[in-house]
Amino acid sequence: MEFYRACFRSKIRWDKLRLSLPDEIEKTLLHIRRSNRSTGVTGALLMVDQHIVQILEGQPGPVLDTVYCVMNDPRLEDIEGIIHEPADFRLFPNSLMFFRDLSDGVAASQNAVLRPLLDHPGALTRDEAYLAFSHFAGELQAGRLTNAMLMI
Numbered sequence: 101m102e103f104y105r106a107c108f109r110s111k112i113r114w115d116k117l118r119l120s121l122p123d124e125i126e127k128t129l130l131h132i133r134r135s136n137r138s139t140g141v142t143g144a145l146l147m148v149d150q151h152i153v154q155i156l157e158g159q160p161g162p163v164l165d166t167v168y169c170v171m172n173d174p175r176l177e178d179i180e181g182i183i184h185e186p187a188d189f190r191l192f193p194n195s196l197m198f199f200r201d202l203s204d205g206v207a208a209s210q211n212a213v214l215r216p217l218l219d220h221p222g223a224l225t226r227d228e229a230y231l232a233f234s235h236f237a238g239e240l241q242a243g244r245l246t247n248a249m250l251m252i
């Protein structure tokens with residue numbers, strides 16, 4: 101085993117955001133990427149209306165420490181674990197935290213693999229999460245997304 105991968109969905113606590121949503125996202129991503137640069141953690145964060153879905157990859161210790169920090173973040177609640185397992189490779193090797201806001205539902209309406217991410221009462225399955233994140237990982241690899249989205 102070389103790497104560890106964790107993926108989870110959490111509900112956003114809107115009452116705990118102190119800034120406007122765009123400012124909160126920008127400030128949080130800056131913080132996340134700075135922190136992940138120092139711990140060697142990479143991954144992706146998708147915002148879906150009332151939830152975020154995040155995937156974290158790296159050495160097991162730093163990934164698990166990061167999961168613990170996110171779990172204790174007051175801006176999130178009802179964390180649901182989706183993937184927790186060793187991994188031979190990273191899906192997002194160059195992304196300190198790839199981010200996409202899917203709340204408008206447009207991307208999800210055009211891609212069947214993104215549809216399960218849209219808010220629904222049931223849990224997101226491991227296979228659904230892998231398909232959705234692999235979609236973005238594939239686009240990054242194929243160079244279809246710009247460098248600005250690589251977040252390096």
Ligand SMILES: Cc1cc2nc3c(=O)[nH]c(=O)nc-3n(C[C@H](O)[C@H](O)[C@H](O)COP(=O)(O)O)c2cc1C
Binds near residue numbers: 132145172175197
């Ligand atoms: C949706 C979301 C995702 C986060 N992802 C990460 C992450 O990947 N890495 C990280 O270090 N912190 C992440 N954080 C931030 C932590 O939850 C926490 O705010 C931070 O580690 C606290 O750092 P501080 O003690 O330096 O203030 C995330 C926060 C939110 C709201």
